[in-house]
Ligand SMILES: NC(=O)C1=CN([C@@H]2O[C@H](COP(=O)(O)OP(=O)(O)OC[C@H]3O[C@@H](n4cnc5c(N)ncnc54)[C@H](OP(=O)(O)O)[C@@H]3O)[C@@H](O)[C@H]2O)C=CC1
């Protein structure tokens with residue numbers, strides 16, 4: 772993985788992930804199966820990165836990690852993924868039908884993942900792609916996830932942005948001074964303009980971070 776943001780923005784991301792001691796922002800941190808498979812992220816808080824400008828540690832006790840949550844319809848997440856090895860109680864949201872004639876492979880993947888401590892939330896037969904409100908309700912009722920950081924990638928972020936303020940309380944966008952790729956994030960069908968509310972901007976090293984609300 773090639774990092775895009777600079778070290779000061781990476782530190783700010785760590786602060787946003789931290790769950791208890793600095794500020795309680797998120798019970799869970801969510802990515803799609805694309806990010807999980809491509810990047811193998813840790814999705815945790817790393818105290819060695821959380822230091823203030825005079826090099827003193829920001830955390831005086833063990834960090835409180837958000838629970839990693841993966842949207843992964845077909846359980847592509849490997850049992851050796853970093854989120855599993857770190858034992859931060861990962862949850863995988865999937866949607867396969869156990870009675871399907873094609874399900875023996877997926878049932879095997881489910882038992883392999885459960886054997887290493889992954890919790891599987893199967894919204895059987897419900898497409899994860901069109902049912903984000905249902906996913907959020909299930910995460911709240913089954914796992915008491917009341918606040919969520921959506922980390923990526925572009926397809927998952929687009930799905931949430933398209934729902935506007937019904938699904939997203941706060942948008943945090945890092946602009947790093949470079950051009951990359953040709954595929955971006957969509958916030959609607961592309962036929963209208965989405966005006967952000969109450970934008971604020973802060974510079975972190977070479978990066979700019981925009982914080983705003985959605986209409
Ligand atoms: N610059 C940054 O800050 C970040 C960059 N990234 C980058 O993004 C890339 C991955 O992005 P991308 O390929 O778009 O993959 P995503 O991480 O967005 O995952 C997409 C997959 O998630 C599953 N999914 C389940 N429910 C939904 C839903 N409601 N909406 C969208 N997808 C859903 C689908 O797989 P299925 O049908 O199998 O369930 C889909 O193919 C990575 O390479 C990573 O480097 C990621 C995070 C942050």
Ligand SMILES: Nc1nc(O)c(N)c(N[C@@H]2O[C@H](COP(=O)(O)O)[C@@H](O)[C@H]2O)n1
Nearest residue numbers: 773774775776806810812813814815923
């Ligand atoms: N490529 C890239 N550049 C950046 O500047 C980013 N902030 C990210 N973000 C995502 O953060 C995850 C990093 O892994 P850890 O959880 O810290 O191990 C990963 O999912 C990246 O996609 N990516």
